[in-house]
Amino acid sequence: MSHHIELPPLPYAQDALAPVISAETLSFHYGKHHKAYVDNVLKLVAGTELAEQPLEAVIKAVVGKPDKVGVFNNAAQVWNHTFFWNSLKPNGGGAPTGPVAKGIDAAFGSYENFKKEFANAAMTQFGSGWAWLVADKGQLKIVKTPNADTPLTTGQAALLTVDVWEHAYYLDYQNRRADFVAAVIDKLLNWDFANANLARAG
DSSP states (O other): OOSSOSOOOOSSOTTTTTTTSOHHHHHHIIIIIIHHHHHHHHHHHTTSTTTTSOHHHHHHHHTTOGGGHHHHHHHHHHHHHHHHHHHBOTTOOSSOOHHHHHHHHHHHSSHHHHHHHHHHHHHHSOSSEEEEEEEETTEEEEEEEETTOOGGGTTOEEEEEEEOSGGGTHHHHTTOHHHHHHHHHHHTBOHHHHHHHHHHHO
């Protein structure tokens, strides 16, 4: 994660996640939605004491402040989206490896159980939001957040996320959120990223 508020490059080519996520969806989702959140937050913090702050510091500084809801929503969405792109990789998915695999077995009994619970969290997040695998004091948990909310402000360490805002999947799946979620879990989840985040969480 960069220290300045900017649109970071995608970690892969725009067509690299096809057919699960099409190049067309990525060009809209990354090139329009993610970019708009970056542009908005830069406008909102321009000339304030937050302008020189790194993204994570901005999010933590404004969370829960009614007069800063716009800053929070846009800044948190920049962070969430950057995290989401990194949660995916071409030819990802499948059973986890490394410490995350052990944590999943300990917390959920098996990868199959984890998959069911993670898909269920993504499906039952009403309206827009996110499903997350997090580490909470070393224990792996699945949480969901509405809109722009993010584990960054709850003291939990995010390991992976799936974006279930409609713009994440509508061009490819229309209203079939379940098909999108299943395909992302099976074919795109980036377990290397999850393991790196778990290592950082200590």
